[in-house]
Amino acid sequence: MLFLNFKLLIINLNMPDLYTAKPTEKPPKTHRKTSVFDRLKNVESPFSAFVVKPDGVSFENQRRGEAVLLVLRKHWITNLGWVTMGIFLVFMPLIFVEFPVITLLPTGYKLVVFISWYLLLIAFLFEKFLIWFFDVGVVTDQRVIDIDFYGLIYKEVSEANLEKIQDVTLQQIGAIRTVFDFGNVIIQTAAETNKIDFEDIPHPQRVSRLLEDLTR
Amino acid sequence: MIDLNIAVNDLFNLSPWPIIKFFFLVALLIYIIFAFILVRQVSVMDKIFHSRFNVFIKLISIALFVLSVVVLLIVLKFL
Numbered sequence: 529m530l531f532l533n534f535k536l537l538i539i540n541l542n543m544p545d546l547y548t549a550k551p552t553e554k555p556p557k558t559h560r561k562t563s564v565f566d567r568l569k570n571v572e573s574p575f576s577a578f579v580v581k582p583d584g585v586s587f588e589n590q591r592r593g594e595a596v597l598l599v600l601r602k603h604w605i606t607n608l609g610w611v612t613m614g615i616f617l618v619f620m621p622l623i624f625v626e627f628p629v630i631t632l633l634p635t636g637y638k639l640v641v642f643i644s645w646y647l648l649l650i651a652f653l654f655e656k657f658l659i660w661f662f663d664v665g666v667v668t669d670q671r672v673i674d675i676d677f678y679g680l681i682y683k684e685v686s687e688a689n690l691e692k693i694q695d696v697t698l699q700q701i702g703a704i705r706t707v708f709d710f711g712n713v714i715i716q717t718a719a720e721t722n723k724i725d726f727e728d729i730p731h732p733q734r735v736s737r738l739l740e741d742l743t744r
Numbered sequence: 745m746i747d748l749n750i751a752v753n754d755l756f757n758l759s760p761w762p763i764i765k766f767f768f769l770v771a772l773l774i775y776i777i778f779a780f781i782l783v784r785q786v787s788v789m790d791k792i793f794h795s796r797f798n799v800f801i802k803l804i805s806i807a808l809f810v811l812s813v814v815v816l817l818i819v820l821k822f823l
Contacts, residue, residue: 574797
């Protein structure tokens with residue numbers, strides 16, 4: 529009996545393995561993020577409010593190897609107010625040219641009044657454009673950054689690492705926002721800045737889904 | 745003693761244009777300061793968020809500053 533057991537043991541030791549489980553390697557953490565990154569269609573237009581994987585974009589305190597996935601601005605429709613006003617103000621001197629106060633002015637003064645008017649108008653439109661252009665939300669493969677410009681002399685930059693994101697809320701209130709597909713994405717974080725708002729950004733559902741994918 | 749009639753006459757004969765020109769110059773000086781702040785502000789904004797298009801925005805802000813100086817010179821020379 530002892531001999532038989534010993535024989536079985538020898539047979540067992542000499543038998544080739546029929547199946548050997550391959551050691552499973554956990555994919556590196558960046559792999560999952562890269563796949564989300566790859567699914568996004570590249571949008572390069574500099575005036576776009578939804579820029580995907582932009583080239584040549586960088587920001588203050590960008591970490592080495594940190595890739596910008598999304599640059600978000602307010603939807604173009606939010607600029608409609610000042611653009612319409614600008615168009616109206618361009619033609620305003622044509623209305624005022626017949627006013628008695630203007631007609632009384634000598635030609636040189638008339639010219640200076642018109643030049644001054646257009647200088648003021650350019651300043652007004654340029655300032656509005658700057659605030660829209662530089663008021664951005666940035667999503668990278670490591671964090672979210674919200675750069676806010678309130679006027680030309682007040683700026684606010686808030687950021688949070690992706691791991692600190694606790695909750696992503698989507699707000700799309702009103703018919704205009706639904707029709708043109710824009711809204712707010714509010715990100716609750718455990719970072720120093722406990723709330724990051726991306727206001728009136730296009731495709732908020734896509735953004736919130738992307739953020740959920742990145743933080744999962 | 746100042747003759748009141750002469751003083752009133754002088755006041756009425758005074759041309760308003762130098763005063764208007766003075767106000768134009770003051771307004772343009774304020775505008776030049778604003779345009780300069782705008783150039784600086786664009787540089788700060790570019791440092792915070794840089795994209796390839798920022799070069800054009802910088803050029804526009806500088807052009808606005810130069811234009812305001814040119815207008816000031818025109819007012820000084822021709823008005």
